[in-house]
Amino acid sequence: MSRSLIPGLRSLRTPAFGADPAGARLARIRRSPNFSVAEGSFQNPVGARIRPSGSTMEFAKIYFRKEERVRRGPAGTVPVHATTLADLAKPPTDGLRVTWMGHSSVLAEIDGRRVLFDPVWGERCSPFSFAGPKRLHPVPVPLAALGPVDAVVVSHDHYDHLDMPTIRALAGTDTVFAVPLGVGAHLERWGVPADRLRELDWHESAEVAGLTLTATPARHFCGRGLRNQQHTLWASWVVAGPEHRVYHSGDTGYFPGFREIGAEHGPFDVTMVQIGAYSEFWPDIHMTPEEGMQAHLDLQGDDPARGLMLPIHWGTFNLAPHPWSEPGEGTLAAARRAGARIALPCPGEPFEPTARTVPTAPWWRGVAVVPDGGWPELPTPSGSRATPTDSGDQEAAPVA
Numbered sequence: 001m002s003r004s005l006i007p008g009l010r011s012l013r014t015p016a017f018g019a020d021p022a023g024a025r026l027a028r029i030r031r032s033p034n035f036s037v038a039e040g041s042f043q044n045p046v047g048a049r050i051r052p053s054g055s056t057m058e059f060a061k062i063y064f065r066k067e068e069r070v071r072r073g074p075a076g077t078v079p080v081h082a083t084t085l086a087d088l089a090k091p092p093t094d095g096l097r098v099t100w101m102g103h104s105s106v107l108a109e110i111d112g113r114r115v116l117f118d119p120v121w122g123e124r125c126s127p128f129s130f131a132g133p134k135r136l137h138p139v140p141v142p143l144a145a146l147g148p149v150d151a152v153v154v155s156h157d158h159y160d161h162l163d164m165p166t167i168r169a170l171a172g173t174d175t176v177f178a179v180p181l182g183v184g185a186h187l188e189r190w191g192v193p194a195d196r197l198r199e200l201d202w203h204e205s206a207e208v209a210g211l212t213l214t215a216t217p218a219r220h221f222c223g224r225g226l227r228n229q230q231h232t233l234w235a236s237w238v239v240a241g242p243e244h245r246v247y248h249s250g251d252t253g254y255f256p257g258f259r260e261i262g263a264e265h266g267p268f269d270v271t272m273v274q275i276g277a278y279s280e281f282w283p284d285i286h287m288t289p290e291e292g293m294q295a296h297l298d299l300q301g302d303d304p305a306r307g308l309m310l311p312i313h314w315g316t317f318n319l320a321p322h323p324w325s326e327p328g329e330g331t332l333a334a335a336r337r338a339g340a341r342i343a344l345p346c347p348g349e350p351f352e353p354t355a356r357t358v359p360t361a362p363w364w365r366g367v368a369v370v371p372d373g374g375w376p377e378l379p380t381p382s383g384s385r386a387t388p389t390d391s392g393d394q395e396a397a398p399v400a
Helices: 005-012 023-031 056-064 066-071 084-088 164-171 184-189 257-265 289-299 326-338
Strands: 096-102 105-110 113-117 151-153 176-180 197-200 205-208 211-216 236-240 245-248 270-274 308-312
Touching: 084 096, 096 270, 096 308, 105 245, 113 211, 151 211, 151 236, 164 184, 176 184, 176 205, 176 211, 184 197, 197 205, 197 211, 211 257, 236 257, 245 257, 257 289, 270 289, 289 308, 289 326, 308 326
Parallel strands: 113 151, 151 176, 176 197, 245 270, 270 308
Antiparallel strands: 096 105, 105 113, 205 211, 211 236, 236 245
């Protein structure tokens, strides 16, 4: 690209694209053991193809094929928990409660503190308000009604994890932002004061409100524009309190590092693991439900009785060729094979991971396109709480 064109292109970048690291921040990036000066980019813990493999034409045929396009979204109105705020007003019995808000956005209440992971309250995960993947369900609660948050944790700078309108709203509060190295440049452009940023490399930790937040490795990539320079890091996160500890995967492909993270920081009361938006066209940077379950087991030292897994990164945006309901069904089947505990809340439904019962009914079956051959038989409930969609035969509501 012509040097003379680059300043002009930069001037066209709207604030949603964020900012490039510069000055002391860029110098720190270049000193990171995870940054290759020779290649000018952060490196994955194991090799990963970050661009779609195979034929673009073949991918387009699959993605836009009518019969498959229909399956990639819900056939009815996605149920959203109706009493989230009232439920959150009561303290958790054991000091730990988790509320999946959709996609990778999770509110975790840990030993009297509140941590918000990858908050995306915008209508589209895109730099534009008029284009890009749109929400398939509303946010369970308005951001302003959520109340004080001690820490906001961001896994990486892709639009479905780092949302400018949401960050700008939170910038006006007293919360602290924990982000991977380089991501702070975006947040500062959007109004977050530098003294409320905790910008971490892998294996670095910050203390926030009595919690220890640690950035841990992930296998992914970064970038908010066409010219992706890989100058911002991606991470998974461990948050540990006096009594409880949780893990959030962010976006990642499967890699052996999960076992190392578990050995150093686990076991976990709950792992929040990415199991959606996978494809054979990008097998190294997102996990299938089966790989997500294996990651959970690795994190828990191969003991399926330890902790609980919450599947994330699905249900809210259409980002891949697979059917909308497939991540949930795949996780249900993988947990059954492994004998592991999972939670399957609908968006906005709080649950306590250490409680005897957690939501495990396949709520999506009532609003999804029924697969050829019908729904698989459900496992015998164990530690679950029945809901009206347990049978999978609830009549689908009309699309909103």
